[in-house]
Amino acid sequence: MFELDQRIAEQLTEVALNSSVQVRCGNSNAFMVTASTMVPLMQMFEMGGVYISGSRSAMEMIEAFETIGIDVSNIQFVDLVSSGVLGGTDSTRKNIHFVDSPIMLESILLRALYLLRTTTLERNFVILDSVNALAIYNDDRMLAEYLHTFINTFRQREVLSVILNVPDQTPPLVLSNLDLYCTDLIDRGQVVIH
Amino acid sequence: MNKQYTFKKEDEEFFGGVGSFGVPKFDLEMHGGVPRGFTMVSFTDTGSGSELFGKQFTSPAEESENTLYVSTNEGQQEIARVFNKYGWPLDISVRTIGEEYNKEVLEKELLASRYRLEGFRLEDIQRLAQTRFVDETHQDYLTEVTNEIMSLGPYFRVVIDNLDFFLQREDNTKVVAMVRMLQAHAQMMRGLLLINISNDGLNPTIKQELSSIADMVLSFKVRTIGTDFETSMIVSKFRNAPENLKILVFRVTPAEGITPETVERIS
Amino acid sequence: MQPAAVYTRDRCVTGIHGLDEILRGGIPYGSTVLASGTCGSGKTTLAMEFLVRGALAGEACAHFTATEPSVKLLENIRQFEFFDMNMVDTGLINVFDMDVLYSWLGLEKSSFDLDDVHALIKAIVDIVNTIGVTRLVIDSVTTLCYKIKSEQLIRDFLFTLGKKLSTLGCTTILISEITSATENAHWSSFGVEEAIADGIIVMGDVERMGHLLRFLQVVKMRGTSHSRAKHAIELTPIGVMLTPMLKWGAQGDKQSKWGA
Numbered sequence: 001m002f003e004l005d006q007r008i009a010e011q012l013t014e015v016a017l018n019s020s021v022q023v024r025c026g027n028s029n030a031f032m033v034t035a036s037t038m039v040p041l042m043q044m045f046e047m048g049g050v051y052i053s054g055s056r057s058a059m060e061m062i063e064a065f066e067t068i069g070i071d072v073s074n075i076q077f078v079d080l081v082s083s084g085v086l087g088g089t090d091s092t093r094k095n096i097h098f099v100d101s102p103i104m105l106e107s108i109l110l111r112a113l114y115l116l117r118t119t120t121l122e123r124n125f126v127i128l129d130s131v132n133a134l135a136i137y138n139d140d141r142m143l144a145e146y147l148h149t150f151i152n153t154f155r156q157r158e159v160l161s162v163i164l165n166v167p168d169q170t171p172p173l174v175l176s177n178l179d180l181y182c183t184d185l186i187d188r189g190q191v192v193i194h
Numbered sequence: 195m196n197k198q199y200t201f202k203k204e205d206e207e208f209f210g211g212v213g214s215f216g217v218p219k220f221d222l223e224m225h226g227g228v229p230r231g232f233t234m235v236s237f238t239d240t241g242s243g244s245e246l247f248g249k250q251f252t253s254p255a256e257e258s259e260n261t262l263y264v265s266t267n268e269g270q271q272e273i274a275r276v277f278n279k280y281g282w283p284l285d286i287s288v289r290t291i292g293e294e295y296n297k298e299v300l301e302k303e304l305l306a307s308r309y310r311l312e313g314f315r316l317e318d319i320q321r322l323a324q325t326r327f328v329d330e331t332h333q334d335y336l337t338e339v340t341n342e343i344m345s346l347g348p349y350f351r352v353v354i355d356n357l358d359f360f361l362q363r364e365d366n367t368k369v370v371a372m373v374r375m376l377q378a379h380a381q382m383m384r385g386l387l388l389i390n391i392s393n394d395g396l397n398p399t400i401k402q403e404l405s406s407i408a409d410m411v412l413s414f415k416v417r418t419i420g421t422d423f424e425t426s427m428i429v430s431k432f433r434n435a436p437e438n439l440k441i442l443v444f445r446v447t448p449a450e451g452i453t454p455e456t457v458e459r460i461s
Numbered sequence: 462m463q464p465a466a467v468y469t470r471d472r473c474v475t476g477i478h479g480l481d482e483i484l485r486g487g488i489p490y491g492s493t494v495l496a497s498g499t500c501g502s503g504k505t506t507l508a509m510e511f512l513v514r515g516a517l518a519g520e521a522c523a524h525f526t527a528t529e530p531s532v533k534l535l536e537n538i539r540q541f542e543f544f545d546m547n548m549v550d551t552g553l554i555n556v557f558d559m560d561v562l563y564s565w566l567g568l569e570k571s572s573f574d575l576d577d578v579h580a581l582i583k584a585i586v587d588i589v590n591t592i593g594v595t596r597l598v599i600d601s602v603t604t605l606c607y608k609i610k611s612e613q614l615i616r617d618f619l620f621t622l623g624k625k626l627s628t629l630g631c632t633t634i635l636i637s638e639i640t641s642a643t644e645n646a647h648w649s650s651f652g653v654e655e656a657i658a659d660g661i662i663v664m665g666d667v668e669r670m671g672h673l674l675r676f677l678q679v680v681k682m683r684g685t686s687h688s689r690a691k692h693a694i695e696l697t698p699i700g701v702m703l704t705p706m707l708k709w710g711a712q713g714d715k716q717s718k719w720g721a
């Protein structure tokens with residue numbers, strides 16, 4: 001049986017809507033950490049929001065959540081992966097929205113803002129999965145600048161931002177900036193020595 | 195010939211080999227009338243009576259539904275008045291292109307000048323905001339008339355009075371091509387086609403070309419003799435019957451319309 | 462000592478997400494703004510949203526379309542949630558086909574002379590005046606000006622039109638089609654529009670590793686301070702959305718300073 005990390009839920013009780021949480025995970029526990037973050041936000045705090053799916057396709061993520069019994073039908077997914085795969089965007093799910101490429105950083109932000117404007121829920125989150133996926137395509141300085149904008153945009157709108165990253169694969173400039181911008185840290189990743 | 199039309203025997207008997215001009219004395223002068231299948235082109239002077247001759251040419255109207263009078267200058271009422279006056283049949287088809295043109299084009303131009311001078315009223319603006327497509331007012335009268343004539347069946351009788359309207363508005367080579375097409379149709383259907391064209395301003399090349407297409411070429415002339423006008427018709431081409439080439443002086447009588455003079459003049 | 466009162470012009474609040482922020486409140490009333498952009502950059506959508514937001518606030522709006530038939534324009538614009546066909550039916554948004562207007566004015570010709578240009582100005586001003594239009598869009602002024610053969614006449618046309626509309630308190634967006642929106646490009650097709658307009662909004666695409674990212678930049682706006690930064694835009698069902706473009710990604714590949 002799939003077990004969620006309860007300590008993450010405990011940590012999340014400390015955060016406010018205008019917080020930005022950096023969630024560090026490792027290669028092996030990425031999904032467990034993601035699910036352990038999502039579930040309490042949805043179930044304990046009755047939040048909804050946007051999941052930016054940059055590591056795996058949105059469909060794959062939804063199926064993974066459904067396999068462990070988590071209903072994500074009211075979460076809007078912004079899929080950055082599938083447009084790069086021929087036939088990848090053949091989906092009838094209404095909660096999947098495609099962005100052409102992870103390089104279109106501003107589009108991702110605007111798409112998330114648009115989806116948040118259409119939601120009826122009062123409390124929302126935006127989960128960015130993950131910094132590492134964006135780092136594959138984007139220059140370090142641009143990514144650092146983007147995360148700065150991203151975090152501040154949602155903080156201003158009282159939308160909880162959750163930034164997932166695998167620290168040992170994150171460019172140092174980006175990582176140090178993340179440390180600076182984020183208000184909270186949930187660390188389930190490996191120890192990083194640079 | 196690509197196409198052959200088979201005529202009914204009873205039709206052949208009824209219509210015969212020649213058709214009347216609508217002027218019995220002309221028929222006599224032309225040894226019976228005008229051979230079926232002929233296209234006649236008449237080059238006319240102003241005031242020479244060619245319009246009346248054209249109307250009179252439709253008067254035999256062997257089949258009224260197969261008889262068409264196309265006028266580019268006169269209106270329906272005006273034409274009906276003349277037909278009434280001479281007792282010619284009123285049940286033929288009459289197409290008044292000039293009237294249609296005035297209605298569709300000139301009215302629009304008049305409205306445009308009103309808009310330009312006086313501006314739009316609220317109801318104009320509301321109508322404009324609801325109008326999604328431009329009224330296709332530029333009608334291709336040439337094609338339309340050609341199609342209308344081409345759709346007529348055997349032994350038709352058509353008068354176009356006159357071709358100037360088309361020559362002034364369309365590419366002249368297109369107009370000549372239309373005449374050529376109509377001539378072929380008249381020949382195939384044993385129809386009778388009379389086309390009036392003004393001499394004024396007619397391009398000699400076009401005149402030459404139309405003359406060569408026509409089976410019969412007429413010229414309507416008017417001249418003054420003392421205090422009188424003399425109107426005459428010159429037959430300058432009659433395909434395969436050069437004996438018919440002649441000059442016929444005619445007058446207009448209230449009873450017969452156009453009729454050749456019987457008195458020989460001494461010049 | 463009291464600070465001197467700062468005079469600020471009344472604004473036409475565009476209602477477009479982010480644009481009013483860039484313009485510090487909106488377009489100064491009665492301005493003629495040139496919205497110049499490359500094809501597919503979102504000019505028509507932006508202009509249409511400008512009108513719809515006005516109509517939602519009860520303003521009478523007019524759209525003159527020369528680039529595509531109004532039927533097609535309305536069909537394309539219907540997919541946006543912010544648009545309601547009722548606005549057209551009730552006369553809040555009045556869409557005019559330039560072809561129809563030309564036909565009504567007897568202007569179905571390839572080039573316009575001075576009289577024709579005056580007739581056109583008179584017609585547009587008449588419409589604005591009669592129905593009290595406060596927001597107007599001409600899409601596009603480029604297509605319209607193609608029929609005006611002299612540069613001087615184009616200048617007169619735009620200047621007179623702008624002046625008359627401004628007097629009537631009508632805020633106008635003139636859409637201009639350009640082939641390039643780079644720094645060295647002209648912001649208008651004929652080169653004269655940009656000098657006459659009170660404001661210039663440039664729209665185009667930034668190519669980033671083979672992908673086109675739409676941007677909008679307010680280059681000039683008389684009567685207000687404004688941001689001159691490039692903003693990324695997204696055409697969403699709820700309208701145009703803007704966000705400042707990343708500084709490290711604001712230029713195309715060729716001018717990119719990545720890795721420098």
